Amino acid sequence: MHSTLKLAGIGALTAGLAITLAACSTAEPGDGASRSASAAESAVAQPVDGGTIVYGLDRDITSLDPASGAISSQTVQSVANSIFDALMQYDENGDLVPFLAESFEATDDTSSEWLLTLRDGVTFSDGSPLDATAVISHITREGAEETSASRATVATIAAMEPVSDTQVRFTLVAPNASFPQYFTRDLGQIASTTAQDEFGFPLGSGPYVTTAYSAGTGITMTKRADYWGEAAHADTVEFKVLPDADSRYQSLVSGAVDAIWSEVPSQFTGAEGDGLVSATGHSATSFGLFNSHAAPFDDVEARKAVELAIDPQALLAVANDGTGAVSTSVLQSTSGYDITDPQPAYDPAAAKAIVDKIGGFEFSYLTDGRGEAKARAEAMQQMLAEVGITMTIQSSDMATWGAALYSGDYQMLDFTTSLFGNIDTNLSMLVGTGGLANFMGYSNADVDAQLAELAGETDHDARGVLLNSIAAQVWDEAPLVMYTENLAGVIYNPETLQGVEDFTNRPQVSIQTRLMWHAA
Amino acid sequence: MIHFVARRGVRALGVLLLVAVLAMSTPLLLPGSPALAVLGLEASDADIAAFNERYNLGADPFTRLWNWVTALLHGDLGTSIVTGSAVTDQLAERLPVTLELVVVSLALALVIAVPVALRAAWRPGSVLDRVSQSLAFVLLSMPGFVLGMLLIYVFAVSLKALPATGWVPFAEDPVEHLAHLVLPVVTMALAEAAVYLRALRADADDVLGSTYIHAAQARGMRPSRLLLARALRPASLPLVTLVGLNLGMALGGTLVVETMYAIPGMGRYVATAIGQRDYPVIESTTIILAAAMVVATLLVDLSYRLIDPRIAHDARH
Numbered sequence: 001m002h003s004t005l006k007l008a009g010i011g012a013l014t015a016g017l018a019i020t021l022a023a024c025s026t027a028e029p030g031d032g033a034s035r036s037a038s039a040a041e042s043a044v045a046q047p048v049d050g051g052t053i054v055y056g057l058d059r060d061i062t063s064l065d066p067a068s069g070a071i072s073s074q075t076v077q078s079v080a081n082s083i084f085d086a087l088m089q090y091d092e093n094g095d096l097v098p099f100l101a102e103s104f105e106a107t108d109d110t111s112s113e114w115l116l117t118l119r120d121g122v123t124f125s126d127g128s129p130l131d132a133t134a135v136i137s138h139i140t141r142e143g144a145e146e147t148s149a150s151r152a153t154v155a156t157i158a159a160m161e162p163v164s165d166t167q168v169r170f171t172l173v174a175p176n177a178s179f180p181q182y183f184t185r186d187l188g189q190i191a192s193t194t195a196q197d198e199f200g201f202p203l204g205s206g207p208y209v210t211t212a213y214s215a216g217t218g219i220t221m222t223k224r225a226d227y228w229g230e231a232a233h234a235d236t237v238e239f240k241v242l243p244d245a246d247s248r249y250q251s252l253v254s255g256a257v258d259a260i261w262s263e264v265p266s267q268f269t270g271a272e273g274d275g276l277v278s279a280t281g282h283s284a285t286s287f288g289l290f291n292s293h294a295a296p297f298d299d300v301e302a303r304k305a306v307e308l309a310i311d312p313q314a315l316l317a318v319a320n321d322g323t324g325a326v327s328t329s330v331l332q333s334t335s336g337y338d339i340t341d342p343q344p345a346y347d348p349a350a351a352k353a354i355v356d357k358i359g360g361f362e363f364s365y366l367t368d369g370r371g372e373a374k375a376r377a378e379a380m381q382q383m384l385a386e387v388g389i390t391m392t393i394q395s396s397d398m399a400t401w402g403a404a405l406y407s408g409d410y411q412m413l414d415f416t417t418s419l420f421g422n423i424d425t426n427l428s429m430l431v432g433t434g435g436l437a438n439f440m441g442y443s444n445a446d447v448d449a450q451l452a453e454l455a456g457e458t459d460h461d462a463r464g465v466l467l468n469s470i471a472a473q474v475w476d477e478a479p480l481v482m483y484t485e486n487l488a489g490v491i492y493n494p495e496t497l498q499g500v501e502d503f504t505n506r507p508q509v510s511i512q513t514r515l516m517w518h519a520a
Numbered sequence: 521m522i523h524f525v526a527r528r529g530v531r532a533l534g535v536l537l538l539v540a541v542l543a544m545s546t547p548l549l550l551p552g553s554p555a556l557a558v559l560g561l562e563a564s565d566a567d568i569a570a571f572n573e574r575y576n577l578g579a580d581p582f583t584r585l586w587n588w589v590t591a592l593l594h595g596d597l598g599t600s601i602v603t604g605s606a607v608t609d610q611l612a613e614r615l616p617v618t619l620e621l622v623v624v625s626l627a628l629a630l631v632i633a634v635p636v637a638l639r640a641a642w643r644p645g646s647v648l649d650r651v652s653q654s655l656a657f658v659l660l661s662m663p664g665f666v667l668g669m670l671l672i673y674v675f676a677v678s679l680k681a682l683p684a685t686g687w688v689p690f691a692e693d694p695v696e697h698l699a700h701l702v703l704p705v706v707t708m709a710l711a712e713a714a715v716y717l718r719a720l721r722a723d724a725d726d727v728l729g730s731t732y733i734h735a736a737q738a739r740g741m742r743p744s745r746l747l748l749a750r751a752l753r754p755a756s757l758p759l760v761t762l763v764g765l766n767l768g769m770a771l772g773g774t775l776v777v778e779t780m781y782a783i784p785g786m787g788r789y790v791a792t793a794i795g796q797r798d799y800p801v802i803e804s805t806t807i808i809l810a811a812a813m814v815v816a817t818l819l820v821d822l823s824y825r826l827i828d829p830r831i832a833h834d835a836r837h
Contacts, residue, residue, distance in 0.1 A: 062605075069560055251684040
């Protein structure tokens with residue numbers, strides 16, 4: 001499975017980072033505001049309509065149903081965005097703005113009630129209206145399907161009621177000032193619950209409709225003539241399943257495809273030399289999880305010794321080819337918040353002092369078998385040996401890794417996830433007691449209280465203070481150790497493809513094919 | 521012959537039964553549950569338990585095998601846990617793709633290996649012999665993915681003569697189908713040809729030293745006729761063994777080529793299923809691949825008796 005999506009469904013649980021609460025401004029689709037260029041060419045070239053864009057996917061897509069979880073991950077948002085429109089999206093500054101929605105506003109002081117207003121005149125591809133009832137049906141289905149990645153999110157909604165044809169009122173179980181952030185992926189990508197395409201997948205309101213689907217090979221989509229927004233530029237988009245990263249890249253170099261999804265650092269560093277352009281974001285974070293319920297990491301001193309002995313800068317060079325950034329906090333560098341309480345810095349002398357005090361120890365480090373994770377583990381092994389800690393590397397396949405993660409059958413584990421990109425909504429999931437992604441079993445009453453306070457806090461600066469305060473408490477107990485923020489995104493040939501957005505400041509890399517055009 | 525086939529058939533059924541029981545044991549042997557892949561982070565322990573119960577993942581291998589055989593009699597190989605599609609439908613799409621790859625690459629490998637090996641054996645130490653032996657050695661030492669990347673770089677990236685990746689069904693576009701077939705087939709065939717060439721070259725060398733060959737040569741038989749009519753048959757027993765084993769293993773052994781060239785065949789299908797712990801797919805494909813191996817071995821044994829009747833004669837005495 002892909003590195004940004006460690007387990008099915010995790011991607012769709014991630015929502016936005018920057019919060020735009022009341023008075024979200026409306027961005028016209030295709031108005032160019034979010035089409036700032038990652039290549040200079042994009043800024044000056046005029047869009048050309050027609051032609052076919054060929055895009056290389058990194059995985060097979062087994063379903064085009066948002067509730068299946070198969071298109072909820074970041075890596076395949078290019079497919080999802082072609083068929084479905086999301087209620088909310090991130091603009092080039094990383095601000096959350098309405099897209100399919102006209103507005104999404106809190107209607108009470110506690111952020112427990114929200115009013116969603118839809119655009120007028122939006123239809124699914126069969127011409128049926130995308131109205132308040134359709135939104136409620138979609139969200140209800142997302143909460144009911146066992147494969148849905150958003151069941152836990154839907155469970156935070158106490159009630160939904162149509163106020164009018166274009167308005168839905170949400171009453172939440174508890175205050176949540178970041179509620180609209182949940183609607184940028186599968187939960188916000190409204191699918192018809194009554195109409196399906198010829199392949200059995202629900203219809204969307206997006207700019208393209210599926211005209212060919214072959215599992216293991218690819219998907220072809222054709223432009224909708226009656227799209228509610230500004231029409232897509234390319235007549236057709238062909239998604240090809242190219243699972244091998246190297247040959248996917250060579251397909252791009254050879255001209256067989258116009259763009260590919262990539263998470264390979266060497267491809268980003270080598271793209272320019274091949275006449276290609278990368279449009280990437282800091283879309284995944286790598287970190288280590290301690291099992292604090294078993295020796296040796298039931299001792300906080302042992303966890304801190306490991307934390308201080310690891311040099312994230314060296315890991316960035318070894319595992320990421322120097323691309324991306326060092327991760328210093330649960331707050332990402334692109335979060336829009338100042339990091340005032342970073343993780344304790346690399347300090348091998350301090351680590352050695354702890355080891356001298358508690359005695360040297362051994363532990364096993366579990367990775368999922370990806371090349372970057374192995375390289376990271378080998379570098380860590382050397383760093384830890386220098387302070388008297390013996391680490392053995394256990395490399396497994398994803399299923400075994402996942403089983404160990406869920407069962408807690410590990411001592412320390414390598415984890416890469418996009419959850420940190422949307423820390424406003426996801427921090428409670430990561431470090432809150434019983435949180436869905438709190439695989440460390442971390443529990444701290446003060447942290448839980450501050451997370452509850454964070455959920456109802458609407459002021460950006462106050463949220464920053466709370467987030468840093470929570471982070472500081474987490475560092476005190478060191479249930480995890482942060483490594484790197486990794487790049488992921490699209491690499492494309494600027495001679496054949498234009499209109500690729502800039503993802504530098506966005507918490508998600510969400511490819512929009514409707515904005516791209518074929519230049520040659 | 522009938523007795524031989526019957527005896528080998530019974531033995532083959534025993535092997536298949538053993539493999540089938542082992543395949544049905546995989547849910548109990550492998551760590552990890554498909555529930556994690558399907559249900560994701562949202563899954564509670566109760567959800568996972570219910571999921572495992574629904575797909576009967578905790579059942580003993582014999583019960584699973586009985587259920588599988590019963591369903592098979594109705595033409596049903598079960599449903600993929602991950603995709604929800606019928607395994608028979610998925611196999612019907614994937615098996616022909618891999619079969620085409622395997623058969624075409626085998627044919628190409630033999631077309632390359634047989635004449636070169638015979639010619640090289642006819643003139644030991646000649647330029648052809650030395651070059652072909654060296655090339656075979658290089659190809660044998662080179663991992664398939666390296667050879668594949670090299671071919672992609674030369675023919676797709678540099679010369680832009682062939683597509684680097686992808687698969688187009690024949691019915692959709694025959695020309696594009698063939699264009700997409702060339703590089704994966706050549707990648708597989710070159711590696712196979714190197715093995716066949718070395719095996720046939722060594723045995724042909726022995727055969728060509730035989731008295732009857734010298735006698736035929738003394739009678740003025742042309743070299744090409746001598747090689748094909750007199751030397752090839754006795755020298756080909758090891759080649760037939762290798763071809764048979766390759767055919768048996770190739771159905772499941774095309775993972776590297778299928779992944780590299782993005783071909784939707786059996787290799788990728790099986791590998792993905794293992795990664796996702798998609799047990800209905802793992803079980804059915806394991807048994808099918810084992811059956812392919814058993815059939816290939818049986819055919820090899822039968823072909824021995826046709827190539828060299830002394831084998832059948834010896835078996836009777």
